[in-house]
């Protein structure tokens with residue numbers, strides 16, 4: 628059972644694609660897992676966008692189109708919207724009893740997000756608890772495998788702790804998930820086009836899956852490289868050079884044969900760059916070809932899906948209904964394990980009727 632999701636706070640970019648989306652499409656098509664759930668985490672998005680629900684509302688369709696364009700197929704994987712699964716809130720409430728405030732404050736991802744958002748002394752409770760809500764997302768569907776980027780590692784660890792805590796307290800119901808990180812080192816965290824640590828909408832350094840070929844070229848052309856590589860003849864640095872980091876993440880030997888046959892592969896290109904005599908422009912042109920080759924089939928699919936938006940909502944509705952069936956089953960087990968399934972608890976009713984019922 629695979630499960631993963633994204634916050635619908637904006638269009639998805641190449642960082643999302645290499646970090647997780649590309650893998651999901653492969654996993655979906657390999658068919659090694661019996662089921663795959665992919666969802667839009669609008670509840671989580673609202674934990675730091677409480678005053679801007681319209682942003683979330685508008686981005687549901689953007690993310691849905693990105694999913695479909697990237698190749699997720701509603702026939703093979705269940706796509707749904709988090710807020711429509713009310714069981715998630717229920718499970719979150721119970722899991723919140725099994726974790727301390729200080730443990731949540733120590734979560735490294737939460738910690739850095741608190742700093743980034745200047746929450747410090749004014750942390751919204753819902754925000755602090757989002758790792759618990761994420762644990763509910765994962766465990767409600769008994770996911771075994773969660774394909775995400777490395778920034779999500781603390782969330783998966785937190786989930787595993789909660790599962791152990793739940794199972795020892797109430798009995799074996801929930802399943803400990805495994806994280807599935809991207810295979811490619813360069814894809815662990817894709818830097819922005821400006822060379823900054825992370826591709827992120829707020830930094831304005833993204834290449835979006837929905838960008839046109841012209842957009843992509845504009846962004847690649849002005850990409851950060853080695854600031855000391857001034858003349859073509861200068862020796863250049865490959866490490867920390869965004870163009871090469873992207874080539875690491877996206878290019879294949881086949882791409883070299885197609886677009887730059889003077890070089891066998893990326894190692895040869897790097898070698899030449901290091902030695903000197905290879906200009907940035909040539910590398911950027913290659914990268915532009917590589918990215919556009921990858922995005923072109925997505926653009927075609929997106930254009931098709933865009934023609935019938937009501938059908939996309941229909942598909943999401945069906946996915947949500949199907950996800951709720953699984954959710955309801957797990958919640959039945961959770962309530963039984965926690966002994967709060969009063970109306971089905973015939974033992975309880977019998978024991979108490981014997982205790983309270985007195986001969987008249």
Ligand code: TRP
Nearest residue numbers: 630631632633634668671761764
């Ligand atoms: N936290 C994830 C992100 O910011 C989104 C997410 C929410 C998620 N719930 C999840 C990912 C459950 C995997 C599994 O991208």
